[in-house]
Amino acid sequence: MNRNVITFSKNVFLPLTTVCRNRCEYCCFRTPVTEHCIMQPGEAEYTLARGAAKGCTEALFTFGERPEEEQGFKALISRIGYDSILQYCHALCEQSIATGLLPHTNAGIMTAEELEYLKPVNASMGLMLETTAELPAHRNSPGKVPEVRIEMIENAGTLKIPFTTGLLLGIGETMQDREESLTVIRNLHKRYGHIQEVIIQNFCPKPGTPMGNRRGISFDEMCTVIRTARDLLPEDVAIQVAPNLADAASLIPCGVNDLGGISPLTIDYVNPEHPWPGEDALRRSAWDYLLAERLCIYPQFIERGWFSNELEPLIKRLVKHLPVQETSS
Numbered sequence: 123m124n125r126n127v128i129t130f131s132k133n134v135f136l137p138l139t140t141v142c143r144n145r146c147e148y149c150c151f152r153t154p155v156t157e158h159c160i161m162q163p164g165e166a167e168y169t170l171a172r173g174a175a176k177g178c179t180e181a182l183f184t185f186g187e188r189p190e191e192e193q194g195f196k197a198l199i200s201r202i203g204y205d206s207i208l209q210y211c212h213a214l215c216e217q218s219i220a221t222g223l224l225p226h227t228n229a230g231i232m233t234a235e236e237l238e239y240l241k242p243v244n245a246s247m248g249l250m251l252e253t254t255a256e257l258p259a260h261r262n263s264p265g266k267v268p269e270v271r272i273e274m275i276e277n278a279g280t281l282k283i284p285f286t287t288g289l290l291l292g293i294g295e296t297m298q299d300r301e302e303s304l305t306v307i308r309n310l311h312k313r314y315g316h317i318q319e320v321i322i323q324n325f326c327p328k329p330g331t332p333m334g335n336r337r338g339i340s341f342d343e344m345c346t347v348i349r350t351a352r353d354l355l356p357e358d359v360a361i362q363v364a365p366n367l368a369d370a371a372s373l374i375p376c377g378v379n380d381l382g383g384i385s386p387l388t389i390d391y392v393n394p395e396h397p398w399p400g401e402d403a404l405r406r407s408a409w410d411y412l413l414a415e416r417l418c419i420y421p422q423f424i425e426r427g428w429f430s431n432e433l434e435p436l437i438k439r440l441v442k443h444l445p446v447q448e449t450s451s
């Protein structure tokens with residue numbers, strides 16, 4: 123991996139539903155079942171079309187986990203013609219490919235069969251490990267049991283799905299927990315070779331949530347975790363920070379080489395109070411590194427052919443047209 127390059131991708135964010143079976147104590151994304159808890163097909167298709175017109179290459183489908191477990195949700199999803207949120211997501215992934223955007227789905231916990239169902243229409247998929255520690259913040263979140271998350275990441279490896287995972291910092295875990303989490307990710311990658319990036323994400327307290335009065339982690343702690351990640355993880359795994367949540371310019375020298383997805387169109391629905399920086403701001407953050415746009419499937423997985431026939435023409439077309447951007451400094 124070239125250490126002098128900082129990568130990013132350009133996406134549209136589609137939160138297909140805000141309903142979730144979990145109750146994470148830091149969450150401001152989840153809502154009860156209401157008339158407005160599902161993104162309607164027309165809005166999703168409009169967002170995809172506008173994203174493609176603005177030069178985005180990725181459709182990020184992130185939404186609540188197993189919403190069908192919440193009372194009333196099934197009736198709402200059947201009203202738009204689907205049996206489940208994953209079936210709806212699959213249809214929109216197909217629409218996304220037809221529009222010219224590569225789908226990347228993060229739907230929380232899925233079974234191996236569900237991953238296999240979505241794999242042909244996703245260039246990559248993701249699930250934050252968050253932490254291997256059992257924490258009070260997750261006491262009412264069955265999907266946040268560490269073993270369940272590790273099993274899903276392992277299933278993605280068995281299925282050869284290019285995968286994004288990461289740590290959420292500052293939710294009650296210790297430095298030892300962070301090292302253990304990174305070690306688990308490293309070992310999964312050594313076994314399956316499927317981890318393309320590890321997000322080191324700082325928890326941002328949300329007013330009105332049970333953890334709203336907590337303090338986020340310090341810059342020094344963040345830098346220490348990034349350095350530890352760079353030491354523990356193999357060279358072919360990118361280390362990413364979210365440029366709307368953390369001081370990317372200061373953290374790049376700690377070992378960051380990817381700035382994740384930014385969007386010219388949609389907000390970060392999980393952290394709506396933190397707007398994306400524009401490309402010019404990213405370029406300034408990258409200092410004298412080369413800032414390069416990438417797809418949501420990393421080059422090594424394209425070379426290995428870890429994509430379906432459905433995705434091949436679009437991946438090949440987008441690779442040819444990726445601009446390389448020189449830094450301004």
Ligand code: SF4
Nearest residue numbers: 142144145146149152
């Ligand atoms: S899994 Fe995600 S959406 Fe669901 S409660 Fe936790 S943070 Fe919120």
